[in-house]
Amino acid sequence: MKNKLKKYAAIAFAALLGMLFIVKHDIVADSIKESLTLCGEVLIPSMLPFMVLSSFALYAGLFSSPGKPVTLFMNRVFHLPGSSFQALFFGFTGGYPVGARTIAELYENGQINKGEAEHLFAFCINSGPAFTVSAAGGIMLHSQYAGYIMLVSVCLASAAVGIALGIVRRKEAVSDLPVAKATNNMSDALIEGVSAAERGIFSVCVWLLTFSAFSAVTDSFIKVSVVRAVYEMITEVTAGVSAAAHIGGLPLCSACISFGGLCVMCQLVPSMKKCGIKIKKYLLFRIINSILTYVISEIILLIVPVDISVSSSYDFVLYSSTAPAGAALVIMGGLLIYELSSGETGKIKLGDILG
Numbered sequence: 001m002k003n004k005l006k007k008y009a010a011i012a013f014a015a016l017l018g019m020l021f022i023v024k025h026d027i028v029a030d031s032i033k034e035s036l037t038l039c040g041e042v043l044i045p046s047m048l049p050f051m052v053l054s055s056f057a058l059y060a061g062l063f064s065s066p067g068k069p070v071t072l073f074m075n076r077v078f079h080l081p082g083s084s085f086q087a088l089f090f091g092f093t094g095g096y097p098v099g100a101r102t103i104a105e106l107y108e109n110g111q112i113n114k115g116e117a118e119h120l121f122a123f124c125i126n127s128g129p130a131f132t133v134s135a136a137g138g139i140m141l142h143s144q145y146a147g148y149i150m151l152v153s154v155c156l157a158s159a160a161v162g163i164a165l166g167i168v169r170r171k172e173a174v175s176d177l178p179v180a181k182a183t184n185n186m187s188d189a190l191i192e193g194v195s196a197a198e199r200g201i202f203s204v205c206v207w208l209l210t211f212s213a214f215s216a217v218t219d220s221f222i223k224v225s226v227v228r229a230v231y232e233m234i235t236e237v238t239a240g241v242s243a244a245a246h247i248g249g250l251p252l253c254s255a256c257i258s259f260g261g262l263c264v265m266c267q268l269v270p271s272m273k274k275c276g277i278k279i280k281k282y283l284l285f286r287i288i289n290s291i292l293t294y295v296i297s298e299i300i301l302l303i304v305p306v307d308i309s310v311s312s313s314y315d316f317v318l319y320s321s322t323a324p325a326g327a328a329l330v331i332m333g334g335l336l337i338y339e340l341s342s343g344e345t346g347k348i349k350l351g352d353i354l355g
Contacts, residue, residue, distance in 0.1 A: 075174055
């Protein structure tokens with residue numbers, strides 16, 4: 001009976017949402033167009049190279065022997081094995097899913113254990129400088145200086161969480177697991193890296209477009225501006241940064257970027273499942289990171305005040321013939337064909353997302 005009720009509720013929800021998409025098709029279409037341009041002009045150019053690089057580095061074994069100085073640094077500062085430096089590096093430079101995918105790959109390759117994967121997930125899931133400085137700072141807030149302050153705030157907060165967890169885990173021994181043998185063929189490693197990056201960037205863009213369509217409908221029913229802003233900060237980071245700037249200034253923008261939103265969380269679910277990490281634990285550490293980021297940003301602004309200018313919308317103009325839009329459509333179409341033909345498209349249940 002319970003399963004039937006869930007099924008009927010899902011059918012009713014899908015039918016209602018479908019009708020709203022039809023009734024509000026203009027709003028939904030405009031929101032998806034704007035998000036598609038964001039994918040083509042910001043997300044794909046900034047994240048894809050790091051996704052390819054991180055996967056290539058792992059498959060080629062570039063970090064399999066990090067060296068004594070790196071190993072000593074990871075052991076002493078974070079109480080983690082030297083092989084986890086790859087997750088630290090790409091988690092702070094590549095963007096949210098890049099760090100998560102790197103952690104999952106390290107875990108699957110036997111280079112870290114589950115406890116260390118949880119430790120890395122607590123502080124190596126960050127937006128990266130390309131998004132924080134260029135997109136959030138330069139494009140959304142019209143100030144790259146603001147972007148640098150947000151980046152420093154996010155990185156310092158994440159590092160503090162990582163160090164604190166390392167102190168807590170001092171009683172546990174750092175794993176010395178046998179490293180899975182990486183391929184010596186650089187061309188094979190590059191092919192594997194590009195293929196993994198294709199799947200990753202496809203997931204990022206599709207989740208963003210999905211949330212933009214859903215938010216376009218729900219936003220039209222939320223009349224209180226503060227409630228709408230909070231909703232946007234919780235659900236999707238790009239809209240959340242703009243909303244946070246209107247109601248809380250730069251510190252709240254920094255906290256929003258640190259949290260990432262439910263859209264980012266959905267992108268990370270496959271990686272979390274591979275490591276056996278609970279959604280609730282992930283959300284707890286995102287909240288802790290956000291609070292620390294807010295405090296650090298406030299302190300920095302006391303020393304280096306920065307003015308920000310908030311636009312009502314992003315400085316993107318989308319026409320069907322523009323190069324970014326065309327490139328985005330071609331890339332996403334190719335990735336879809338690849339996903340369907342490879343038979344590797346993952347199935348994620350709603351329960352996996354809700355924990």
